[in-house]
Amino acid sequence: MTQKHVQAPRTRQDCEALDRADPLAGMRARFALPDGVIYLDGHSLGPATHGALERLARAAGEEWRRGLIRSWNDAGWFDLPARAGARLARLVGVAPGEVTVTDSVSVNLFKLAVAGLRVLGSRTVMVQSDEFPTDQSIAAGIADAGLGELKRLEPKDALAAFGAYRGVIIRSAVNYRTGEAADIDAWEQMAHQSGNLIVWDLSHATGVLDLRLGQRGAKLAAGCSYKFLNGGPGAPAFVYARADIAQQLQSPILGWFGQKDQFDFGASYEAKDGAARFATGTPPVLSLSALDAALDAFDGVDLAQTSAKARALGDLVIMRTEAMGLKTISPGEAARRGGHVSVRHEHGYAVVQALIARGIIPDFRAPDAIRFGVAPLYVRHVDVWDAMDTLSDVLATRAWDRPDFHARAAVT
Amino acid sequence: MTQKHVQAPRTRQDCEALDRADPLAGMRARFALPDGVIYLDGHSLGPATHGALERLARAAGEEWRRGLIRSWNDAGWFDLPARAGARLARLVGVAPGEVTVTDSVSVNLFKLAVAGLRVLGSRTVMVQSDEFPTDQSIAAGIADAGLGELKRLEPKDALAAFGAYRGVIIRSAVNYRTGEAADIDAWEQMAHQSGNLIVWDLSHATGVLDLRLGQRGAKLAAGCSYKFLNGGPGAPAFVYARADIAQQLQSPILGWFGQKDQFDFGASYEAKDGAARFATGTPPVLSLSALDAALDAFDGVDLAQTSAKARALGDLVIMRTEAMGLKTISPGEAARRGGHVSVRHEHGYAVVQALIARGIIPDFRAPDAIRFGVAPLYVRHVDVWDAMDTLSDVLATRAWDRPDFHARAAVT
Numbered sequence A, B: 001m002t003q004k005h006v007q008a009p010r011t012r013q014d015c016e017a018l019d020r021a022d023p024l025a026g027m028r029a030r031f032a033l034p035d036g037v038i039y040l041d042g043h044s045l046g047p048a049t050h051g052a053l054e055r056l057a058r059a060a061g062e063e064w065r066r067g068l069i070r071s072w073n074d075a076g077w078f079d080l081p082a083r084a085g086a087r088l089a090r091l092v093g094v095a096p097g098e099v100t101v102t103d104s105v106s107v108n109l110f111k112l113a114v115a116g117l118r119v120l121g122s123r124t125v126m127v128q129s130d131e132f133p134t135d136q137s138i139a140a141g142i143a144d145a146g147l148g149e150l151k152r153l154e155p156k157d158a159l160a161a162f163g164a165y166r167g168v169i170i171r172s173a174v175n176y177r178t179g180e181a182a183d184i185d186a187w188e189q190m191a192h193q194s195g196n197l198i199v200w201d202l203s204h205a206t207g208v209l210d211l212r213l214g215q216r217g218a219k220l221a222a223g224c225s226y227k228f229l230n231g232g233p234g235a236p237a238f239v240y241a242r243a244d245i246a247q248q249l250q251s252p253i254l255g256w257f258g259q260k261d262q263f264d265f266g267a268s269y270e271a272k273d274g275a276a277r278f279a280t281g282t283p284p285v286l287s288l289s290a291l292d293a294a295l296d297a298f299d300g301v302d303l304a305q306t307s308a309k310a311r312a313l314g315d316l317v318i319m320r321t322e323a324m325g326l327k328t329i330s331p332g333e334a335a336r337r338g339g340h341v342s343v344r345h346e347h348g349y350a351v352v353q354a355l356i357a358r359g360i361i362p363d364f365r366a367p368d369a370i371r372f373g374v375a376p377l378y379v380r381h382v383d384v385w386d387a388m389d390t391l392s393d394v395l396a397t398r399a400w401d402r403p404d405f406h407a408r409a410a411v412t
Helices: A010-022 A025-030 A048-075 A077-092 A105-120 A133-142 A153-166 A182-192 A274-279 A285-298 A303-323 A348-357 A381-396 B001-009 B012-023 B026-032 B050-074 B078-090 B107-119 B133-144 B155-164 B184-194 B274-278 B283-299 B303-323 B347-359 B383-397
Strands: A099-101 A124-128 A149-154 A167-170 A197-201 A218-225 A238-241 A340-342 A363-365 A369-373 B099-101 B125-126 B149-154 B167-172 B195-199 B220-223 B238-241 B340-344 B363-365 B369-373
Touching: A010 A381, A025 A285, A048 A077, A048 A285, A048 B050, A077 A218, A077 A238, A077 A274, A077 A285, A077 B195, A105 A124, A105 A133, A105 A197, A105 A218, A105 A238, A105 A274, A124 A133, A124 A153, A133 A149, A133 A167, A133 A348, A133 B078, A149 A153, A153 A182, A182 B283, A197 B026, A218 B078, A218 B184, A218 B340, A274 A369, A285 B283, A348 A363, A348 A381, B001 B283, B026 B283, B050 B078, B050 B283, B078 B099, B078 B220, B078 B238, B078 B283, B099 B274, B107 B125, B107 B133, B107 B167, B107 B195, B107 B220, B107 B238, B107 B274, B125 B133, B125 B155, B125 B274, B133 B149, B133 B167, B155 B184, B184 B195, B238 B274, B303 B340, B303 B383, B347 B363, B347 B369, B347 B383
Parallel strands: A124 A149, A124 A167, A167 A197, A197 A218, B125 B149, B125 B167, B167 B195, B195 B220
Antiparallel strands: A099 A238, A218 A238, A340 A369, A363 A369, B099 B238, B220 B238, B340 B369, B363 B369
16 A cells, blocks of 8 residues: 555545645635535636635726726726736746736637747647647647648657657647646657747646746746636636747737737837737736636645645545546546546446536536546535545436436537 | 708707707616716727626626536526627628627637638738728738738728739728728728628727628628627627638637537537637636627617717717817718717827816827717717817816826826
8 A cells, every 4th residue: 555545535534634634725715616516627617716706896896887998007907917927927837927818728829839830930730639629729720721730649659759840739738638747847858859849738737736837948838717727717818938938939910919019009010028929909807807816816825735635636536436436537646637537437428417416516528538626725525525425326326317417418 | 051060069958959859868878887977988998888787797696606617508608609799790780690709809800811811812911001000910910920911001092902902901990090981882892893802890880880791792800899889898809701701711720619519529620600610719708798798788779870879979079179179080071980089189198188087088099189989879969068168178278288197108
C-alpha cells in the first residue's frame, strides 16, 4: 500500500475529518451554491460566487444604468481586461502584463496560432488527433484559410513528431475527456530544442493546477474563465503572451481595443504592449465584471493547495468508482491529472441524467465518459463521498434505465 | 422656406406639441434613464431598459446560480444567439436565420471579409480612407496576415474605384464621425455589376434606419448591439449572411458554436446552416441575455417611425447649432443621415466636458467633432431643445474654458 492509500478516506467520517483539516475549507462560503445539489461540473461551468452576483448587480444597476457612457472611465471599464488579466497572471504563474481578457478561447487560439506561425516563418500548424475538437477545428480552419498546413499528430508519439516539424501546436494542458495533464516541462523543452511554439489551451487547467508557466518556459496560451475560474456562463477568455515574444507578435485581427491610443483615430495601427495587443473589439463588460469579481474567490489561495486537494478528491472518485466496477479513463497517478476524473459507462448519458434527478451534477462526454469535476474551492470530501453513494445506488438499482433518461438532448 | 422648415419647432412649446403627437412617445417608459440627465450618446452606448435589468438579474440569480449547467438547456442559453438574431433580423430587414449574435464587430468583420474573399477567389480587400479606424485596421490586418491585399479608396470616388476592382469592401452604413448614411442601393448595384461583395458595418445604423437589407440586395453585414440597440456595454455583436451565400461561406475561425452537433465531438467539422456558421466560441451569456431583453424595446416599433423621428431630431440639432454659429459636419439633408449629428468646435472636448457637468451627455471624436445622438425611442424633442439651450449657454459664457475640462482622459 503506497503512501497515498494510507491517507485515503474509508468512511464518511474520514471525509468529515479531512474536510475539517482542509486549509481551503473556508473558501466554500464564497460561493452561492444552490441547496440540494452536489455540483461536480465545475470543469464545465463554475458556480456563482456571492461577490460575482453583487458585482454584476452593481455593474448593471449603477454603472450602466446610472453612469452610462461615463462608466468607461469612472467605473474603470477600460481597465477591466488588464485588471482581470493581472489576477489571472498570478493563477498561471506569469507577470501581470502578460495576460489580458478578451474574446473566446476559440478566437484566441486562432489569433495566437496565426501570430505564432508568422513569427516563426512557418506554415505548419499541429494538433493531436485526440485534442479537444474545437482546438482541432481551429487548426483546420487556419489551414483551410490558406494560412498554414495542418498536421494531426498521433497521441502515442506526439511529442517526438512535434519536435520533428517546425511550426506551432495547439495543445491542451489538461485533456477535456480524460483529465490527463500534459507534461508541460517536456513539451516546452522540445519546443525550445526545435524552435517551435506551443499555444497552450489552459481551459481545463486554470484554477486547479499550479501551472507556473513562466518558470517552465511557456510562451503562449489561451484559456477559458467560466470553468474552474467561475467567471459565469460564456465569460470572456484570456490570452497569455510572454513579454519578450509578445512584442514580436501581430494579431491577424487588429481591433481597436488592441491598439494604443484607441481614441486618437489615427490612420496607423500601433499595437498595445504585451498580451493586450490580442484584444480586439469592445469587451462584454457585464460578463467581464462578473468574471473580475469571481476571481476574488482565489484571493489568498495557494495553488499548491488547490492542486493537492483536487488530486485527493480525484483519488477518492477513482477509489469509489473502481469499487463499483467502473473503468477510469483518467490517469490513476494523481500528479498526472487536472481537476476532473472520467469513468466509462455504456449508458453514461442515462446514468448522468439519473444522477441529476437526484441532485448530483456531473456531466457526460460522448461516447461513454462520465466526468466528475472536483473543484477544490467548493467541493468537499463529503460531497464526493455522498455523490459516490448515490452513483452506487443508481447503478445497483439500474435507476438510469428509464426511457426519458436515454433521450439525448443537447448536453454540455 | 421648404416643407421641412414649416414643421420645424421654433419654441419649447412647439417641441412639447411634437412630443405629444409622437407615435413613439410611449417607448421612453421602457428605459431606465437616470434622473437629471439628457442622454445624447445612444450612438456610443445605449441606456438600460427595465427589461434588460430584470432579465440580467434573472440570468444571474436564477439561471446561473440555481440552474447552473442545466440552464444551457432549461433556460434556453443555447438558443440565445439565434433568438436574439431573429429579432435583429427584423430590424435590418432580413429573414430570421440570416442573423446570429456572436463575438465583437471587429472579429465579425474579419471573419466575413476573409470568407468573402475566399468565395470570390479574390485577394483584394478594400476600405475607404475615411472609414472607422477599426474597420480600416481589420482590413489591414487581413492583408498583413497574408490573406489579401489592401486597397484604401479615396472617399470622393470610392464607389467607382470599388467597381473597378474585384474583391471585398468593408463599409459603414453610417459614418461614425459625420453620421452620413451610405447609399446602400447604389453600392449594392455596383457590387452586383462588378461581382464584388460588401461587408456592411451596421454599428451606427441599426435601431434607427429602416435598412431593409434583404430587398436592397445586401449579402453580408456585421453590427454592434450596444449603441442604438441598447444591449449593454460591450454586448455581443451580430452577423448577417444572406441565406444563399451563407452556405458557400467558410469562417476562418471554426469554433464549436458554429458547428452542427457540437457535442458529438466527431473528427470532422460541419458548419451550421446560415449565419450561425459564423459563431465561434461560447457566447457571453450574461451580456447576451441583457441584449435579448433589450431588444424588447423594439417590440411593435415601426422602423419608418424611428428613422423619421431621428431625422426630425437631427434637423433640430442642426437648426439650433447653426444659430449658435457652429458648423455641422453631418449632411444637412435628413434622408442622408443616421441617428447622430456632429458639429465642429475647436475646443470640442472641453465643451463636451462642460455639457456633461451640466447633465447633458453627448460625446466627442477627435479632432474636433461633438456628436449628438438622437435615439428615437427615448430622446424627446424637448430633450434636444433643452440640451441646445445648455450648449448655447456653455458657449456664450465660455463655461468650457476651465483647465480641468481640457485635460484629455480616455474618452469614448
